[in-house]
Amino acid sequence: MTQVADKASDRIARRQVDKFAERRAQLAASALRTLSELGYARTSLREIAQNSEFSHGVLHYYFRDKVDLITHCVRQYKAECVTRYDQIVATADSAEELRQGFAATLARTLVDDAPMHRLWYDLRNQSMFEESFRADVLEIDQSLERMIWRIAVQFAELAGASLAVGPATAYALFDGLFQQGLLRHLAGQDDAADELRASVGDVLDGLLVRRP
Amino acid sequence: MTQVADKASDRIARRQVDKFAERRAQLAASALRTLSELGYARTSLREIAQNSEFSHGVLHYYFRDKVDLITHCVRQYKAECVTRYDQIVATADSAEELRQGFAATLARTLVDDAPMHRLWYDLRNQSMFEESFRADVLEIDQSLERMIWRIAVQFAELAGASLAVGPATAYALFDGLFQQGLLRHLAGQDDAADELRASVGDVLDGLLVRRP
DNA sequence: AGAAAGTCTTGACGACTGTCCAGACATCGC
DNA sequence: GCGATGTCTGGACAGTCGTCAAGACTTTCT
CATH class of the missing domain: 1.10.357 (Tetracycline Repressor; domain 2)
Structure with a gap:
């Protein structure tokens, strides 16, 4: 690979990563809103998704599981x-x-x-x-x-x-x-x-x- | 009714009430043990019953619902x-x-x-x-x-x-x-x-x- | 003794949960 | 344009949940 190609793919990769992280942050914000409203005990992934503009399936695309999501929320908080x-x-x-x-x-x-x-x-x-x-x-x-x-x-x-x-x-x-x-x-x-x-x-x- | 009969039925009623209250306290103790182990979010009625010597159905005989049970636990605590x-x-x-x-x-x-x-x-x-x-x-x-x-x-x-x-x-x-x-x-x-x-x-x- | 009331078990129900997946849609490099 | 990749949807799954009711067992009363 040339250096130019390296830089190009890097830039693309970074943009994708940024977009990925950005959506994670967006979903985490929805999760935080839901959690602060209902509390940990009664917050479900479906409820979080309903407080966002996505469906419930997407949460497992951006987060490994529920613990991963909430951990990310805590860090963002x-x-x-x-x-x-x-x-x-x-x-x-x-x-x-x-x-x-x-x-x-x-x-x-x-x-x-x-x-x-x-x-x-x-x-x-x-x-x-x-x-x-x-x-x-x-x-x-x-x-x-x-x-x-x-x-x-x-x-x-x-x-x-x-x-x-x-x-x-x-x-x-x-x-x-x-x-x-x-x-x-x-x-x-x-x-x-x-x-x-x-x-x-x-x-x-x-x-x-x-x-x- | 005679006074004797009154006293007798009172005594009986009281004994039943006492037994009822005693079992409520016993079940509440099991609930408290379970709750202090698992926390509110992950404590189920079946788990509480399993930590007692009774089956899960009996909880609704002694308590109206889950809130009633936990309220009683809090008071007992x-x-x-x-x-x-x-x-x-x-x-x-x-x-x-x-x-x-x-x-x-x-x-x-x-x-x-x-x-x-x-x-x-x-x-x-x-x-x-x-x-x-x-x-x-x-x-x-x-x-x-x-x-x-x-x-x-x-x-x-x-x-x-x-x-x-x-x-x-x-x-x-x-x-x-x-x-x-x-x-x-x-x-x-x-x-x-x-x-x-x-x-x-x-x-x-x-x-x-x-x-x- | 039998009837009645109290106590407890078992199984079922509908609703809800986290997780996963097949496929639709969009975006991209070529 | 086309295939590849990334993104998202909606449904299905196996569990678990609170609740309830039918029936069995026990105790008490008469």
Whole structure:
């Protein structure tokens, strides 16, 4: 083969791969929509296909099986989710601004993306029973932990104090607050977001050690 | 009817009701065992029956349908779970003893009852999608919140300080710590229980306001 | 004793599941 | 244009699911 032919076939191959990956992403998006609506336990491949513009057979053309599809969904979810809060860290000029910005963003996320986050908790829970998603779930969890830790470190630095707990503990605290808020929000408790914002602010303050 | 006859039929009726309730509890126990093993998504009535000494048909004799069975399971779980930590509150003589006792008990529970607690989180999550269990789940959650709050109040009293957060926030924090620990424990991380004990101790300390 | 009520088993039903496949349709290089 | 390749459809498959009902067995009442 000539180099030209090589490049040509490469280009074609890449375009096909890209198209393949693009359709995978498209189907994964439909799957995520369905999953966040129905939950893991009651989401079927036919239901996912019905929420897309394709028939149910195509799912096995782009994904090996159901586990492969959901794993891809989880990874796709991660890519969108993790980097969302770094903007706050970058733009905050004072501890108080960071504190309120973080609390407000969490509260807004609670309302805006409630279905997506209940799905995340659903899949994370599923990984306690099934080993299939465990690796991906743990990886996402660590990403979120790092994200929270960046905020905590920046907050302590702006406040001129040090932190009383480590990354894992800090993440667990805010995750607990968010999950409890999500539970109440989805149960129809209207002040769930406001209470979350307040408690997040309090707890973030409480993480500081007065004398560093 | 005579009073004697009344009493007799009452006694009979009560005995039948008791036997009925007893068998319901027995089947619910089998269901809980199965659910904690497989998770909500993959637990079928036939599997539950196979984990008992009866056939699958009997479940519809004692329970209206699957939702009725699982609701009964959730309630039964609550009765056993909630009162477990009150002993610590009653027997602790110092803040330090209460602190270490609480942290140690949480860590021991993490190891001993891991399957049961992943089921609890599974069902609580399920209530974010399905309204069926929502009322019972919220009731149990409030019970747990009150339990945590009793410990926190007693701890503050023994320490001669006041608390920096309210009941809902306090519960969310420890629930987050426990859930994160459970995730790591079930993923095979051996030091999950130890880390939970340490972080619970730290956070409990952090709840106190130095100057009341 | 026999009748009645309670308890449990077994088998069946329709619906739904994940998976696979034969073939239709579209797109491509030649 | 034609064959080859990639893409997609729709149906079929073997299971499993929740539910129900007919009947057998057991216990209780009279």
